[in-house]
Amino acid sequence: MGSYKKIFFALTLTSLIGTAAHADERYRPVQDEVVKKECGSCHMAFQPQMLPKRSWQKIMDGLENHFGEDASLDEATLQHVRAYLTDNAADSGWFGGKMMRGVRDNETPMRITELPYWVREHKKEVPVWAWSDPKVKSKTNCQACHRDAERGYYDDD
Amino acid sequence: MIKPFIVALGLGTVAFAGPVQADTILPEYEAQARAADPSFSGFSAERGQAFYLKDHATGKAETPSCTTCHMGNPTQAGRTRAGKTIAPMALSQTPDRFQDVKKVEKWFRRNCKSVLGRECSPQEKGDFITFMKTQ
Numbered sequence: 218m219g220s221y222k223k224i225f226f227a228l229t230l231t232s233l234i235g236t237a238a239h240a241d242e243r244y245r246p247v248q249d250e251v252v253k254k255e256c257g258s259c260h261m262a263f264q265p266q267m268l269p270k271r272s273w274q275k276i277m278d279g280l281e282n283h284f285g286e287d288a289s290l291d292e293a294t295l296q297h298v299r300a301y302l303t304d305n306a307a308d309s310g311w312f313g314g315k316m317m318r319g320v321r322d323n324e325t326p327m328r329i330t331e332l333p334y335w336v337r338e339h340k341k342e343v344p345v346w347a348w349s350d351p352k353v354k355s356k357t358n359c360q361a362c363h364r365d366a367e368r369g370y371y372d373d374d
Numbered sequence: 375m376i377k378p379f380i381v382a383l384g385l386g387t388v389a390f391a392g393p394v395q396a397d398t399i400l401p402e403y404e405a406q407a408r409a410a411d412p413s414f415s416g417f418s419a420e421r422g423q424a425f426y427l428k429d430h431a432t433g434k435a436e437t438p439s440c441t442t443c444h445m446g447n448p449t450q451a452g453r454t455r456a457g458k459t460i461a462p463m464a465l466s467q468t469p470d471r472f473q474d475v476k477k478v479e480k481w482f483r484r485n486c487k488s489v490l491g492r493e494c495s496p497q498e499k500g501d502f503i504t505f506m507k508t509q
Contacts, residue, residue: 260457358458
């Protein structure tokens with residue numbers, strides 16, 4: 218038993234160190250099943266930490282015209298999803314997060330892909346032609362390049 | 375002894391859950407269509423096909439037709455504008471389609487508004503499903 222405990226402790230320690238060392242582009246994966254299903258049918262269910270509360274509110278207020286499609290929900294589901302997104306938004310905790318860098322308080326960004334931080338990170342590493350690859354199709358398609366995006370892992374660049 | 379029992383139970387559930395729900399949705403639309411128009415004489419796969427392939431362009435500019443995201447050949451997988459794969463609409467390829475009434479109504483409501491700019495009539499929905507059953 219003693220040796221098992223030692224191995225377990227060592228593994229835990231290793232994973233903790235590993236996490237700390239690579240904690241660059243990791244976001245808490247969406248845990249809520251309703252949110253996963255309702256936000257993840259047409260596109261990946263984006264981690265709510267990527268936009269501030271005010272953005273999620275505005276997005277949830279306008280689902281009848283959601284980037285060119287009707288994505289309306291029944292009232293109960295709408296309230297559930299809205300609560301999850303705002304409770305876990307970029308500005309919900311003590312740490313605003315780097316996604317909020319350069320976003321002014323009086324601005325309400327509607328697309329993650331237009332955040333200054335997102336634009337800068339992708340300009341550095343993604344050639345323009347890559348965006349017109351049919352496998353990518355849309356900037357919304359995180360998983361085309363970030364294979365573990367759904368699990369909140371974006372360090373694979 | 376327990377294993378065969380569980381397997382038998384599993385098979386029984388699958389056999390039971392399938393057909394019961396699949397046949398509830400069309401009669402429901404049929405009743406609605408008849409209530410809206412007493413001269414209604416049944417759904418048509420041909421009308422459903424024409425509706426599916428038509429360039430409606432009366433809804434949102436981004437989604438002029440069903441085939442903006444679903445394929446012209448409904449036995450093939452479609453793709454959302456955001457790049458996500460959509461299982462084929464054809465029942466032969468995706469047998470569990472059109473079984474969950476809430477799900478079917480949700481997507482007709484949304485997609486009809488996106489493509490046509492209005493909700494679809496019970497006849498349009500029934501024609502659509504009738505066409506997909508032949509595919």
